[in-house]
Amino acid sequence: MSRVLSAVAWPYANGPRHIGHVAGFGVPSDVFSRYMRMAGHDVLMVSGTDEHGTPILVAADIAGVPPRDLADRNNRLIVEDLVALGLSYDLFTRTTTPNHYAVVQEMFTTVHRNGYLVEQTTYGAISPSTGRTLPDRYIEGTCPICGYDGARGDQCDNCGNQLDPTDLRNPRSRINGETPEFVETQHFFLDLPALAEALGEWLDEREASGTWRPNVIKFSQNILTDIKPRAMTRDIDWGIPVPLDGWRDQPTKRLYVWFDAVIGYLSASIEWARRSGDPDAWRRWWNDADALSYYFMGKDNITFHAQIWPAELLAYNGRGERGGSPGAYGDLQLPTEVVSSEFLTMEGKQFSSSRGVVIHVRDVLSRYQADALRYFICAAGPENSDSDFTWAEFVRRTNGELVAGWGNLVNRTATMVANNFGEIPPADQLSPADEALLRQVEAGFDTVGRLIEEHRQRQGIAEALRVVGEVNKYVTEQQPYKLKDPSERDRLGTILHVAVQAVSDCNLLLAPFLPNSANAVDAALGGTGDVAPLPRIEEVDDLDGGPAYPIITGDYGNVPAWRRRPIVVGTPVAKPTPIFTKLDAAVVDEELARLQARASA
DSSP states (O other): OOEEEEEEOOOBTTSOOBHHHIIIIIHHHHHHHHHHHHTTOEEEEEEEEBOOSHHHHHHHHHHTSOHHHHHHHHHHHHHHHHHHTTOOOSEEEETTSHHHHHHHHHHHHHHHHTTOEEEEEEEEEEOTTTOOBOOGGGEEEEOTTTOOEEEESSBOTTTOOBOOGGGSEEEEETTTOOOOEEEEEEEEEEOGGGGHHHHHHHHHHHHHHTOSOHHHHHHHHHTTTTOOOEEOEEEOSSSOBOOSTTTTTOTTEEEOHHHHHHTHHHHHHHHHHHHHTOTTTTHHHHTOTTOEEEEEEEGGGHHIIIIIHHHHHHHHHTOSTTOOOOOTTOSOOOOSEEEEEOOEEETTBOOBTTTTBOOBHHHHHHHSOHHHHHHHHHHHSOSSSOEEEOHHHHHHHIIIIIIIIIIHHHHHHHHHHHHHTSBOOOOOSOOHHHHHHHHHHHHHHHHHHHHHHTTOHHHHHHHHHHHHHHHHHHHHHHOGGGOOSGGGHHHHHHHHHHHHHHHHHHHHHHTTTOHHHHHHHHHHTTSOSOSSOOOEEEEEOOTTSOOOEEEEEOOOSSOOOSSOOOOOTTOBOOOOOOSSOOOOTHHHHHHHHHHHHHHHO
16 A cells, blocks of 8 residues: 555636636546545545635736635635535645645745745836736747747747746737836745756656656656746735745735645645644655655646756755755655646637636536536546547537446346346356456456556546446347246346446446446445545634635545455345436537637627
8 A cells, every 4th residue: 555645736716617627637636546545545635726826916806806805706616616526635725824824934944044045136027007017927928949929928838948028029918918017126036957956867767667648757858958047936915925034024025826836735735634633644645755646737837846846845855956954844755746638628729718718617517417527538638638628529428428338238237137136136157258247347447447547547438438338248148138037037137146246346447537426326236325435515714713714625535445346135226217417419509609609708
């Protein structure tokens, strides 16, 4: 058994999340975490809403509310959506808690003491019309390296190079299109060149492990070739104060949101431990060299998770060229793997809330089953390459694969048992076909489990559905519905016993992918309907006297093991209701009309 940290990207709280977001960070991390728990590992899955930075201020201005009010509202919306999707967080919290502030300031203080935060004079971008600082990501222009018109002030997504806003040709504000003014300002920079050798050695070790997706490891190594110091403070009044004399009382100097956001993985672990009654429990995942940690996000966040966050950890541990020693949190472990997905597009276009090319998670879940969306993401999501969400494909996969394949197998198996026996019948002598099917299905645990563990979830769910197809084929070939003579009853019972065992096994294979329906299938077979524990929302008081807020948590310790569970003869089985809802073909036109209406608004 290993201790496994599932560190899930923090959704930004400037608005509700769309399905492209959860395709990158949400569903993949949950499938992995659920499987690893079933495989016997001690999993800690943490995240929360990221609530600092200029985009929150901009959205709050538009809404006419204080930033904290906007963050409160969107935090609750996001919490509700992620619970509805079934994401099994041990703790989903937020970055505006005093606990998070304290952890971030401890990290900053120790990195500064070790010599890896250096004060420099630089140029900051100011909006001429508002006087407000423009963060790097709110400035775009032409990349000086590849000529791409649309590069951001921190990075060009076309060539992958890191940039400063002053590097851009024809810079402009993404908020209102105006040309920013650049004024001198003092900031603390993370001295990445002093950490480059240690970063390179770590990445080389990760490449040698052979576990990272090739696009992630190569991108991460490439950005080391032009490494330079990176500002870790900002001219802004919404964020965490800089914990140094002469800085902490400055009302417009705050820590960079990306410095504080990645530290959230640690602060959430510490908050979880404090709420568990064992304040040091988090150390088992962070100080133990044998513990494993997997970071889930979209590809636009690779830089921050494969360079900035590891550099902060190395600096905190004192492992750069300047040396140093760890602070109160001890020697912190670097990521085992950065699991980055590509982008999900929608009907051939990039998601864009401003242009109406978007569908939010709660809109989908208000009309369709959560596991239908989860299934699409798992089977056709942007795992290793960009993929496109279309309503036609969503309907096709729901009806043709979930309903006609898996749902039909469950329904007809349970119906035949209910009609003929009313309970799971005993098996008589097994035929070669019976034994062959049971062997095939049981082998799925090794195959599907290995694919999930290697973050090849598209192949994993495809293999699980292939096994489902073998069971469907078995039932069709054995024709139990034709065995009506009393002399054939033992054979009928044996076929249905084998079919129920196979369906039960398939249900466990699919449980990490489809937790809501896994519980429904288990109940249809006479079980207790709790094979895939679901998350819940708890309203909690802040641990340090701040405002109360909702968290996501759950009880995930009592999960079935990742192996065959022998079915129990005599378990009552009633006639089932359909597990999955078949979608009308009209759904496609209805949803495309909604999309067009949003784009025209």
